[in-house]
Amino acid sequence: MSEDDQRPPERARRLPRAVRERQILDAAVQVFSRHGYHAASMDEISDVAGVSKPMIYTYLGSKEDLFGACIRREATRLLEAIQAGVQPDLPPDMQLWHGLRSFYRFVAEYRESWTVLHRQALTVGGAFAAEVTDMRVRAIQLVAALVVSAGTRKGVGEQAEFSGEGLSAALVGAAESLADWALDHPDISDGVLASWLMNLVWLGFNDLIEGAVWKPSE
Amino acid sequence: MSEDDQRPPERARRLPRAVRERQILDAAVQVFSRHGYHAASMDEISDVAGVSKPMIYTYLGSKEDLFGACIRREATRLLEAIQAGVQPDLPPDMQLWHGLRSFYRFVAEYRESWTVLHRQALTVGGAFAAEVTDMRVRAIQLVAALVVSAGTRKGVGEQAEFSGEGLSAALVGAAESLADWALDHPDISDGVLASWLMNLVWLGFNDLIEGAVWKPSE
């Protein structure tokens, strides 16, 4: 009936542990991103992974463990993707711009990863929420450092700490929100998204209305 | 044994339906905001409400119905709070500022309402997510209208539609993110929060670094 029957010697071969773990994690991310932690069932995950349920338990542990493994893997991927795109010797605004581009490229390519990290991870009370929140805080502090650095470069100095943390939280939120928006508008490129955000937060509406435009300077 | 026994004629009086419904909704918002939709149990809600479970079912219907009722009540509260603070004949930036202040005042006062609306509502797939998303889209469009209005006032006209929707999505996200941040910093007043955001999105980092400050003009 199914196409699998056409190649009897190759049907569902015995695979090494590492490969199965990868398959399981992929399936888990997919299912968690669709239904959220609680509504996702281990049966469905095992089904999507093409593996029976006990395999998941022997390889990855409990449902909570599995979710944790997903979160950690995807968070690492995201951070690596962003760091890969950043160049520390550029001026602050250019660093921010490159970071944003990498971020939007990642979200577009791994939308399920992003969904799990952003939406679902917070709904599981306890350790995971803390873990993800922590990552977010690190991102915020990184941005804050950029902004303050931009300030000191121009000689603002002490007063530049005006509200750095709060502002950075707002900026990160803006970036995340725009990422969600972009999920429904796949035709917008990462460069355009990053530019919009730079125009908004670097120049502000006021300058924008006056006709000013921020452009990458490199 | 318990203190309740000390006053036999007043123990747990019979209350009219409207009052019980209010109590149940209050309890439901509290529990949903703490655990999320799936992890919240009807038993705990009935416990917190001080009412037995069948009352919830006879008055408010199923768990999903109950959640819907919560969402609708809190969303209405939020929108009314914001509209109460807005004055349509002011210039766009002042309108935005007043809207933001009302918003932050609401979040501070009804943090559980905000949590349910912002975090939990999206995790229940289907009708509620759509409903909340819809409210959010209305907010975004409102902001977009403000920005475009600011643009046309200054004569930018057609070109002002540059990326209005995306920018507004980012701005709303920034406001929400700052609201979350403010939950951990209760000492910051709504006026300060709103001012930070105005400085960020109206002036931008660049002006901020130069020492420019946005202030309410009224």
Added chain:
DNA sequence: CGTCGAAGTTACTCACGCGTAATGCTACCC
């Protein structure tokens, strides 16, 4: 060619939590 171990499965237990049937209690009205 036998056997040891890792890969893999079927079929179950058990607890939790939604929803309800059956029933009681009290206030109010005629």
Added chain:
DNA sequence: GGGTAGCATTACGCGTGAGTAACTTCGACG
């Protein structure tokens, strides 16, 4: 004071889904 209507509870049915025990199959290595 007797009946009716709505407030309220206890105790249970029942499905779903996490986690596991017991068993099977395949490949590798001497």
